[in-house]
Amino acid sequence: MKEEDILVLKQLISSLKVRLNANESLNDIQKEFIDELESPTIDINKLNTLLKNDTIKENTNLKFKKKQKLSKDQWSSIIEEKEQNSETSDQLDVDTLDQKSSIIPEAVIYYDIEFHDAKIDIEFQMRFPEAPVPVEIGAFIRNVHEVQEALKELYKDEKDKARLTIHMESLVGIAEIGAASTLFELARQQLEQFKSEIILQKGREIKRTYLVYLGISGISVSLVCFILLILPNIFNIKMDDESIFKNGIYLIIGSCIGTWLSFAVRKKELNFEDLRTLNDGFVSPMLRMIVLVLIGLSFYFMFITNFLNVAIGETFSTGYIGEKGYESLAFVIGIFIGLAENTIGPTLTSRIETFTSKL
Numbered sequence: 001m002k003e004e005d006i007l008v009l010k011q012l013i014s015s016l017k018v019r020l021n022a023n024e025s026l027n028d029i030q031k032e033f034i035d036e037l038e039s040p041t042i043d044i045n046k047l048n049t050l051l052k053n054d055t056i057k058e059n060t061n062l063k064f065k066k067k068q069k070l071s072k073d074q075w076s077s078i079i080e081e082k083e084q085n086s087e088t089s090d091q092l093d094v095d096t097l098d099q100k101s102s103i104i105p106e107a108v109i110y111y112d113i114e115f116h117d118a119k120i121d122i123e124f125q126m127r128f129p130e131a132p133v134p135v136e137i138g139a140f141i142r143n144v145h146e147v148q149e150a151l152k153e154l155y156k157d158e159k160d161k162a163r164l165t166i167h168m169e170s171l172v173g174i175a176e177i178g179a180a181s182t183l184f185e186l187a188r189q190q191l192e193q194f195k196s197e198i199i200l201q202k203g204r205e206i207k208r209t210y211l212v213y214l215g216i217s218g219i220s221v222s223l224v225c226f227i228l229l230i231l232p233n234i235f236n237i238k239m240d241d242e243s244i245f246k247n248g249i250y251l252i253i254g255s256c257i258g259t260w261l262s263f264a265v266r267k268k269e270l271n272f273e274d275l276r277t278l279n280d281g282f283v284s285p286m287l288r289m290i291v292l293v294l295i296g297l298s299f300y301f302m303f304i305t306n307f308l309n310v311a312i313g314e315t316f317s318t319g320y321i322g323e324k325g326y327e328s329l330a331f332v333i334g335i336f337i338g339l340a341e342n343t344i345g346p347t348l349t350s351r352i353e354t355f356t357s358k359l
Contacts, residue, residue, distance in 0.1 A: 012057065013037065029055045108181040110137050115172050120164070122148055122175055137178075140188060144175050147195060150276050154202055170194060195272040203270045210278045211264055214285040218256035221289055225249045243324040248300050250327045251334035255296035258338020259289055266342075295344055296337045300330075308351060 016030055026034070033050045036042060050056060110133065114123045124141050126133065148171060155164035174194060178187030229249050232239060239245055270278070278284070302308040304322035311317040320326045321333060337344055 009051070027055055027058055029053045030058065109179050110134075110181065111141075111179050113172060113176050113179065115168070120148075120152055120168060122168075122172060124175075136184065136188075140178050140184065140191070141175075143191060144171065144178075147171060147191065147198075147272070150272065151198070153276050154198070154206075154279060167198070199270060199272060199275065202275055206275055206278050207270060210285060211260070214260050214263060214289065217286040217289040218260050220286075221256050221293060222253045225252050241322070243326075244304060244322040247322055247327055247330035248297065251296055251300050251321070251330040251337075252293050254331040254334020254336075255292050255338045256289060256334075258335035259292045259341055260338070261335070262339045262341050292338055292341055292344075295348055296334055298348055299333075299337060299344075302351070303333075307355075 013034075016026060016034055029050055033047070033056055036046055036050070109127060111127060112125045114125060115121070116123065122144060148168070151164060151167050151171070155161070155167070171194065174187050174190045177183050177190065229246065231237065232242070232245075299308070300321065303310075303318040306319060309317065309319050311319070316329075318329075318333065321330050340347075
């Protein structure tokens, strides 16, 4: 059997033992294979026969290039026998193994690391490119790349170059540890801890900056609304339904305030993914504000046309929102729409789907 196939076999044994320890179900062939490996004496012929059964690889995403029998020496290296048995029979005596320790395949190094200073990029070079990569290793590599791109975005200013270099060196060290199968879990924990440290360093600063930009966006939209509100008086413009126009303006202003309050109150703790999302400068907050204003206007038109009506008790009803003297009601409803920014979009979509399904 080729070296790549032996590597895959070690991965298979490791995968089956991990699933067994996690109380996950194995099929009959897999159970028999593990039981034989852990028996006081190992029947090589039986192991080779079980290995030929395709169901042994069920739910493991592993495959061998060739179906060949393993020799006695190959099996000895796989189960890490402490003393080489010189017997030539088909029975391999493993009584010399420490019975207190489980049969664990030797450590596998999945990849090598190369760091490019000029591009600030970590390159992963797989040692066995033709062999299937375990799912957890693939996820770890993707996670490292995501953290790398986030760091480059968070520390892109010239004054942050030194700090970026320090963080990248730490990330490279974590990636190197994760290359070894026996140290992978340690590397994964270190990566999560590393992300938490970045959140502590940049989280408050990014949230504070985003709140400022979001507030500026809300004030800008509110100023435009205020200008629209006084324009009819300045130019003596007469409108048939002036209350509908004014109440809509008040609802927009309320939506701006509610949107700002929503982020300020709910986003007490940021996660690592938030750091890149909220670090887009002024564009993202303005777009967020505009989207919420448009959603608020959509609900406003549904309220004044009675397409949608919300009533609480006998005194509160959105049916009055477009009438004269209900400017405060429109303002309050706008604040509620802004505060409910995380759920208001899906609510609007569901109403539209209900309506279109009846056409």
